[in-house]
Amino acid sequence: MNSVKFIPVDLLFDEEGTIAADVVSPSSVLLLPAGLHLQSLRKTHPGALNLLRNHGITKIPVKKAVFFTIEEFRNVLRRVQPPVSLLNPLAAQVAAHQMEVVYSHIRNRAVREKGIRTLITLGNTLCRQVKKTPQITLSLGEDAERKQTPFLHGINVSLLAGHIAGRIFPLWPGFTESVTVAGLLHDIGKSFLLPFSDGQGRKTSVPDRQAIHTHSLLGEALLRDAGVTAQDVLSAVRSHHESWDGSGYPDGLVGEAIPVGARIVAVANFFENLVSTCDSRGKKRSDQAVSSLLATANGRFDKFIVRALLASVGLFPPGAVVELSDGRRGVVLESKERDLVRPRVLLVTGEESEKDAIPAVIDLKTTANVFIRQVYDDYGKMTVPPLRREGRSSVLFRKYHAPSSMG
Template sequence: MEERTQGTETKIRRDIPLEELSNFCSGVAEVADDIIGESGGILLPRGTPLSSLASSIDRVEAKLRRSNIRAIPVVLPGTSDLQNLEDYLKAADPAVMPLEPELARQTVSQVEDVFSRIKEGECTTEDVQNLAEQGRTLARRISGAPQLMFCLGQVRNWDEYTSVHSLNVALLSSFLAERLFPGRTELAEFMAIGGILHDLGKARVPLEVLNKPGKLTDGEFAVMKRHPELGEELAVSNGITDRRSLEVIRGHHERYNGGGYPDNLNGTAISNEARIAAVADVFDALTAKRVYKNPMPSREAMSVMTGAMSAHFDPDVMRVLLLSVGIYPSGSLVELSDGSVGTVVGAYGKDLVRPKVAITLDRFGNRLTEKKLIDLSEERELFVKRSLRSDDKDKLAF
């Protein structure tokens, strides 16, 4: 089976042996190419739905065999229905959706409001304190949730970059802290607060610098590099006094091998909080859509962070992120060993190559009327055959 791009749409292509053709006549498969007979005539036009052949499949097979055709190339088209998948997962496995969409949207709106008020000089201590409390609420809601990565994938589809990024860094920082330091609930909460506020200083950065599509000049980068210090000043002046949250705000751009800012620290001279936040910040930045770049799939982001950028990050924090993302990140479209297709909804760290998968197409290309959630760690006869391209998931995953 291979992927095939037609215009802007990518489909899954398979070669179906004639003896199995009848099994696909109730599904959504279409003939991929014109099927030409020995005399040069078209036996089956490209785009013919196999379902239209159901009543005459015996005659069709016989005609194809007479032309020495033993297999038919087909494509499996599909449509996106994200809400349908979310609704299904809430009922099938509530742990997959640890964050209520309304809470996420409320947080994003609150971040936007505080940034706007800072720019207008109208921000009050109460505004910042309320936002910090929202961070604490987030940490409590996601405590122990194994499927945070699926949640992040859905929030990341929203349009508002800075505010959604703040939410995601809060969620991921808190999640990683809890995994690294089990039982230290208070740390996870203060990491979430720091994550929500980590880019507070960007409210003081001119928009033409913040959203510039091209490379920043040295002068513009110098302005941008001030945002951690400005954020810390704003947080302290508005009543944020806990060291752990302030470490996140000031230190999230420090690099484990040095060369970061604002203090050019390295190794263990950087606080645990800042090392965790640095990983969360870069992972979400790579996988987010910006005015100047397209989003990078989680799997590719992990390759970059464990490859060319590996020296920037604490290896212990990266190890936890890898276990959380898994070999097949949440939201990935995969083909299983039996030919069925589904969406990865979570990896649990106990077996990175055997995640949970929501099956949407069976092995014969039939779209399931009731999705099937499979935990591959418990289905030893099944395994992920391959991960499909990220742009397939918009067409087939849900």
């Protein structure tokens, strides 16, 4: 077990570990949240010591903990036997670049039409990658500088939507491909509304909420104009903001009247937004996103599709850093569909994870008397480095040809 000790405020930055309990002021204002790593505190809030002193705080409860970075986690992950399947980072880089080209030159019809066709082929490529990646949230991408972009958002929604569709309809590969493509293109209508460059350095103004509500219709129109005829793609893009109770837009569809593909993209879009949302302590953890999805699912989403996603990510999604009941720490690799609270965990601390040894992966379902005591953070999201374009920002990747059905 990790012991908790009280550290004088003046010595706090000399220690390693995490805040063991919420630190509040005499007037009940939260100053430091429990679970915050001191290493992170030093970097992000160098004035924290003065803040504590000003509120009369003299000692802080600290629990010893091993702090590890994403890079360290990746190094451990590479030594796991058998290997853990992850998305090919190049696929995400190419897709992100292609989406940026299309969004930034959306008013150039020639670039737009060619770009949409290329994105459809890339969507099919992502679909094939999804089939190889059961630990789906370990493959969600984020910018190298941790900035959320509409391009990576589209890729993440595409991965999640394709994953859900593949689980629900394993015998319908064509439908899964269509849903994956729709996830990639679901927000393309926003490219006419949000401030992206038009290729000549000009920016459009930020629209109001009513205008944003037209983006799904605009997206469908753009795809039709580019020659897209796949009804599953078009309906999912048009209807991904419809709600199960009829309160959505643009058509106010209710329940089963909402196309299945649109229902899947809606759940994937909502979950990805939750994971990527920043709060006062940084990005929301996947387990918090699961809780939020459960809390808001009633009336808004198809419960069957929500259950399909939750069965994939579990209550402790892949990438979540957890502490076990015996004091060891690890990263969740995969959840069991019928046992959401006992996933497989890659050990990062403890005797079984010596630096030079093959990392141990334990299955909590078959490990007696060991359970997850608390969740710390997410380390699963794949960092996507910027793709060098050497000044040719409007270049389309010519090796991706349009599908024959697209003309």
